[in-house]
Amino acid sequence: MRKVVLFLFIGSLFASVITSAQQTAPTSTNLPAETVNAPAPVDAPNLTLTRMEICSTVTDRKPVNIGTHFPSSQDKIYCFLEFGGAKKETSVDVVWTLGQLEMGRVNLPVRRFPLFRTWATKTIFGMKGDWKVEVLDDKGVLIRSAAFTVQ
DSSP states (O other), rough: HHHHHHHHHHHHHOOOOOOOEEOOOOOOOOOOOOOOOOOOEETTTTTEEEEEEEEEEEEEEEEEEEHHHEEOOOOEEEEEEEOOOOOOOOEEEEEEEEEEEEEEEEEEEEESSSSSEOOOOOOOOOOOOOEEEEEOTSSSOEEEEEEEEEO
């Protein structure tokens, strides 16, 4: 049992965060603002984060099963991000934390489009507890964070 727990812990430390970045051609959208953590959009010098969702999957570039509580049987958790009107190409870091321990970090490009959607995933290996996802701009400044629980 100890070997399994140790393997899962070490595996989670070295597991790479699987990311996908999808560009959306310039279009307008009427997506509802069903944000779980719904603070006002945050302006960084070159971009605006208009939407951040924690969800169980992304389908057709849209978050599915948005929530704050997920079962430990869930294989992956997604952090879906939507940016509006980036003035220049830049990047953000998505940082996954379980309790006080950083479990993963991924750098995602943000392209210069009126609407740009991207997401990061974290394989959670059934690790229960209170999680946090932080989005940092290219200078390491916090743009937004969201919390969720794996039960």
